[in-house]
Amino acid sequence: MQTITYREALNQALSEELERDENVFLMGEEVAEYDGAYKVSKGLLEAFGDRRIVDSPISELGFAGLGVGAAMVGLRPVIEFMTFNFSILALDQVINSAAKMLYMSGGQIPMPMVFRGPTGAALQLSAQHSQACETWYVHAPGIKLVTPGTPADAKGLLKASIRDNDPVAFMEGELLYNVKGEVPDVEDGDFVIPLGKADVKREGSDVSIITHGKMVHVALQAAKKLEKDGIEAEVLDLRTLRPLDVDAILETVRKTNRAVYLEEGWPYAGIGSQIVATIQEEAFDALDAPILRVTQADVPMPYAKRLEQMAKPDADRVVRACNRVLYRNGTGS
Amino acid sequence: MPETETMSPEEEVAEADLDRFDKDQLLGFLREMLLYRRFEEKAEEAYAIGKIGGFCHLHIGQEAVALGIIGPLREDDYVITAYRDHTQALAKGVDAVGVMAELYGKDTGTSRGKGGSMHIFDAEKGFMGGHGIVGGQVPLAAGIGFAIRYREEDRVCVCFMGDAAVNQGAFHEALNMAAVWKLPVLFVVENNEYGMGTAFSRVSALPVVERAQGLGVPAHHVDGQDLLATWTLTESLVEKIRNGEGPQYLDARTYRFKGHSMSDPVSGTYRSKEEVESKVRERDPITILRNRLFEEGMLDEEGLKAMDTEVRKEVDEAAQAADDAPFPADEELYTHVYSEINEHGRLFFDGRDREDD
Incomplete structure (x- = not known):
């Protein structure tokens, strides 16, 4: 077992999945050159290059939709919202496009993608930066929603989410990123926690x-x-x-x-x-x-x-x- | 609607040269557009007798935009569009029987009867839908373009939208990203002058053609009722895109001869009967091409009649096949919501699976 932070656990999960599958890419605000607003993507630009770790403009609706379009033709986007508060701007693409695409295409177009970032309050960020967004997402059939609370769950569930063939909203927490916990060692093999298990x-x-x-x-x-x-x-x-x-x-x-x-x-x-x-x-x-x-x-x-x-x-x-x-x-x- | 500024000279379209196309090709174009027209008329008929429900947006009057832009594409190129999507699907090679069956809500429809008129999809043909929220498909097109570039392919994605879509935020966000990353997308505005019942000029400070330049996407315009001009310009734009020059933007000026959807009047408070009648008389893309073929001696009334009889038969057969096909089975209600059914947790919460407990 390694004792690492929630942030490091997410970083390992991303890194391992980027390594494993060429179709996986990470896009969002500040994910590349800045190493992530919360440093979750630290070092990934250096390791995987700017083709796969992509800084987006501040256009939540736009880059969420871009992720959906890329998933429509078989890529496996991981779309990072700096926080899910900002994803309210993107909800049209999440609900109307990602969640419904498979259904309204009669099963032709799966949506193997992840929307991820922190949800909920941190400290004294007030009204627009402190809301739990689970309900907005879980309400729509077609989406899966994952909310890990520990480093081990963060790692195992993010890997499962990236491999899932449906759109997954993956909600983290600003106050969780520094939480430490035991996570199986990388050398001990692929650590994946299946979705749907409490x-x-x-x-x-x-x-x-x-x-x-x-x-x-x-x-x-x-x-x-x-x-x-x-x-x-x-x-x-x-x-x-x-x-x-x-x-x-x-x-x-x-x-x-x-x-x-x-x-x-x-x-x-x-x-x-x-x-x-x-x-x-x-x-x-x-x-x-x-x-x-x-x-x-x-x-x-x-x-x-x-x-x-x-x-x-x-x-x-x-x-x-x-x-x-x-x-x-x-x-x- | 005010006359728009002309673009810089090199972006002007040369008068489409008939010599670029051979006779068979030209006759094929006319036949194809006639097929779209008759298909939509058949849909109108079927709607009137309740075989088709919901919203149904006809493309009548705009056929040359569908053919002139999709025609020059390769089979492996992508097309994505809004909800006025039937004829664009046909133009991309989607089977007319499948499209009609989808309108009828049948299991043999392109989306197994789950999408309907506004959501025609055929992934195998590169027809990526039929999307119902104005402007919503524009970021999706950027994503398809992103994937093409990611895989270092030389495909192109064409994204259709109505003129009203250029006032959506999604349009601006998507074009900016397409420009900054040089994504291989041709953004086509089917500029029929009205967003439902609101004239574009009443709600927009600048004309359609000027809306992309500030985002760094080269803009062009064309008479979308002139098939050959549209085809010719599209070929050159697609070539630029394929050569890695990045996205292009085309204002294709057209006109909708019918109401916004089947439930709307053709004319009335927002546009006059006279306006529509004069457009139908003078700006019908099928008539425009037909007249040129008549003038060139490539076609006569008799040949046209034979062609029309053929396409009517094709459309009648599609409607008959749609009518004869089964509706989706009840079990289909819950299929295709998720592609992976979870073995551990519950995905559906309506409790209907326990009704008989």
Whole structure:
């Protein structure tokens, strides 16, 4: 095992896939000469040249569409959005072109491409630079959505996403890039994690905290706090939101009979809405309490530090939600 | 619409020389355009009796743009276009039976009945669709051009769009990238003067031909009702592109003889009946070519009639085949959403697979 950052894990995945398949290329703002706005593509220009590592103009709609066009004739583009906030400009190409191409061509034109970059808030970047974009993407059939929370998941899932023949939105996190973790050594062979498999990040028997992406770490913090109170929380990391590992969700709910969904985004039509619907449709009898959701406050992200802190979901909020579904008066923090 | 400025002299088209084409070729051109016309008329008929539904945008009046630009291409070149796409598909060699069956929503249609009129695709023929969002196909064309260059091929991608598309951001972003990376794309504006019911000049400060120069793409214009002029200019532009000179932009001036789509009037509040009638009388691309062939003694009324009977028969047969073909099976609802069905996770969330539980 190597201990590397989330950023390095992504860089390894890109590098290995570029090496493996001549059809893979990386395009986006600042990906080449600048080494990536978040340095995810560091060194790739030097290694692969400007034919395959391509700096784009600031034209999200344009270069997302260019990626779709290249995929239409068999290349495997990796389109980097500096952040998914900016990809809202590109949604026409993502939804109307990438997601629907295979269907409206009657199966003739697959879309083997990846849109990747960070989603969600960092620190004090305020409203337009701090939003979780999962819902925009997961809503449309035809797209797959991957949200790794750890370095190992980042590497294994990015490699799987690049090899997938459908359009994959791959959402990272600005605050995750420096997170370190164990990842299998390069020498130990191809490390690929298949899409559609959730991962139990912590076993527990009393309550399930189901989550994805960056919030895995918040869930684990909450579980630690609950442990002090004698509560064993299970943390289920969905890892991919479409395809969704429904079996794993039902399994943890049947085990603990109580669930909290934790996500970084807004509640209305958020990922949690779908998870709650799925659980109540398919495991209603297993529930001992209503499922609660912990989300961002239902407001645009404020700038002021204290307000921003209040707006974000945090471990204390998760602890309180867990206590509520356990019908107990916990300390809350 | 105001008369546009002429371009620099070297970009002017020489009067298309009839001698460049032999008689068989010229007769073939006329037959091909007649086929497009009769095909669209048949679609109109089928729409009127409910065999075709949804939006259906006819190309009647604009046939010379389809043939004059796609005709000179190689088989392995690509064409991508907007939603007024039937005749362009035919021009790229897509089977008329497949296109008609798609309009009828049949399983034998080019997109297995899942695309319809606006989404004709034939990847094998290099016909990359039929796209429904104005200007949305323009970045896709840049991507196809990018892939051609990436693979060091000498293919060309032609991207059609209506005049209204030049006011979309996608147009500007795509042309800029095409210019900066010298992508092998011919951007063709089918300038029929109206974006649906809005005259181009009412919503645009500059004429169509001037919209590409600021982005670094050489611009040209042509009388899109004159097949031979369009063909001749296209040949020279495609040659430049194939030689690695980068993208070119062509304002092909044409006119739509029918309404924007089948549900719209031919004329009315936005353009007068007189305007349409005079265009049909004086600017019909089929009549223009026919008259030249008559003048040259290459064709007479009888020959024309025989040709027309032949293409009508072809179109009737396509419609009959479409009518006879089966609709897609119910199971097809869920195919082609994803090309890889995931063995671990769920991809569809409507719960219909559990309705019988």
